[in-house]
Amino acid sequence: MDFKKHIRTVPHFPKKGIMFRDITTLLKDAEALQKVTDEMVDYYLKKPYKIDKVVSAESRGFIFGAILAKELNAGFVPLRKPGKLPAKTIREEFDTEYSRDAFEIHEDAIKKGDKCIICDDLLATGGTSKAAVKLVERLGGEVKGLFFLIELDFLKGKEKLKGHDIFSLINYEKE
Amino acid sequence: MDFKKHIRTVPHFPKKGIMFRDITTLLKDAEALQKVTDEMVDYYLKKPYKIDKVVSAESRGFIFGAILAKELNAGFVPLRKPGKLPAKTIREEFDTEYSRDAFEIHEDAIKKGDKCIICDDLLATGGTSKAAVKLVERLGGEVKGLFFLIELDFLKGKEKLKGHDIFSLINYEKE
Numbered sequence: 001m002d003f004k005k006h007i008r009t010v011p012h013f014p015k016k017g018i019m020f021r022d023i024t025t026l027l028k029d030a031e032a033l034q035k036v037t038d039e040m041v042d043y044y045l046k047k048p049y050k051i052d053k054v055v056s057a058e059s060r061g062f063i064f065g066a067i068l069a070k071e072l073n074a075g076f077v078p079l080r081k082p083g084k085l086p087a088k089t090i091r092e093e094f095d096t097e098y099s100r101d102a103f104e105i106h107e108d109a110i111k112k113g114d115k116c117i118i119c120d121d122l123l124a125t126g127g128t129s130k131a132a133v134k135l136v137e138r139l140g141g142e143v144k145g146l147f148f149l150i151e152l153d154f155l156k157g158k159e160k161l162k163g164h165d166i167f168s169l170i171n172y173e174k175e
Numbered sequence: 176m177d178f179k180k181h182i183r184t185v186p187h188f189p190k191k192g193i194m195f196r197d198i199t200t201l202l203k204d205a206e207a208l209q210k211v212t213d214e215m216v217d218y219y220l221k222k223p224y225k226i227d228k229v230v231s232a233e234s235r236g237f238i239f240g241a242i243l244a245k246e247l248n249a250g251f252v253p254l255r256k257p258g259k260l261p262a263k264t265i266r267e268e269f270d271t272e273y274s275r276d277a278f279e280i281h282e283d284a285i286k287k288g289d290k291c292i293i294c295d296d297l298l299a300t301g302g303t304s305k306a307a308v309k310l311v312e313r314l315g316g317e318v319k320g321l322f323f324l325i326e327l328d329f330l331k332g333k334e335k336l337k338g339h340d341i342f343s344l345i346n347y348e349k350e
Binding site for chain 1: 183185188189195199200202203204205208209212227233237238239240241246249250251252253255258260261262281283284
């Protein structure tokens, strides 16, 4: 299946010059959602280790992270914007394509040695994902890989994530 | 399994007087996440109709909605805060326990006659869910039921959703 044809491109969103890759057209299509998530799940089921936690940043990341956690029989750990998580947290700041932002994780979300997959809808500049890696590692977790539905190759996010196993299903070589 | 014992209660969050029911302690527990989502999925698998779309509001709602869509072989439709969805939307405003807010849905997310389940982590006053029902119905969708991981019975959210099939797994009779 050509997943890219299920993605809607919206020019100049959320600001002028950005070609926004809208995944809602893929998500609402039951067959496309099945196939894309099956490919994601199969990739990690073939690994020789058991995943303990799937970690995802709000809010689109939750969609793929929750499905992956369910299918791998792992726990699910949300990363949230500051002030959203009610218990004790640690925080990492990062730059996105558009702005400076931060994510928090509960301190008790990851145990030392937990094997984790970080799961998001989009790899752009890699700032968000790098912050997610740092949060997991600060809690003693082991980042076994990162999944992205879409990778914007031209923004070179992979360079920020060197040494990690990165799996993406839809690639845009240029804007 | 006693799901309630996996919920962490945080007093006075996000503001004084609120007993916040934190689901992250359940989500991170692989066994609890499996069991709770299996109960959710089984309930809808027994229905005599095929669900076309699972509709969820950002961001915790995405966690259960995405899993339900995957397991029912349905499409997934996100409801988002204003300005987040890139294509043409319709909007409903609502009151929550804490504030006045709004959700948007893409106009092309639901087709006339689509059988929909609305899926969220929490039923409190029912304002959010009532807005979700209105958005689905304005697009011609048929709301076949609403799922909530947690229902705060004492806030009487069910009264706003009369006539709908409501399924919740963890109930708090009083604050």
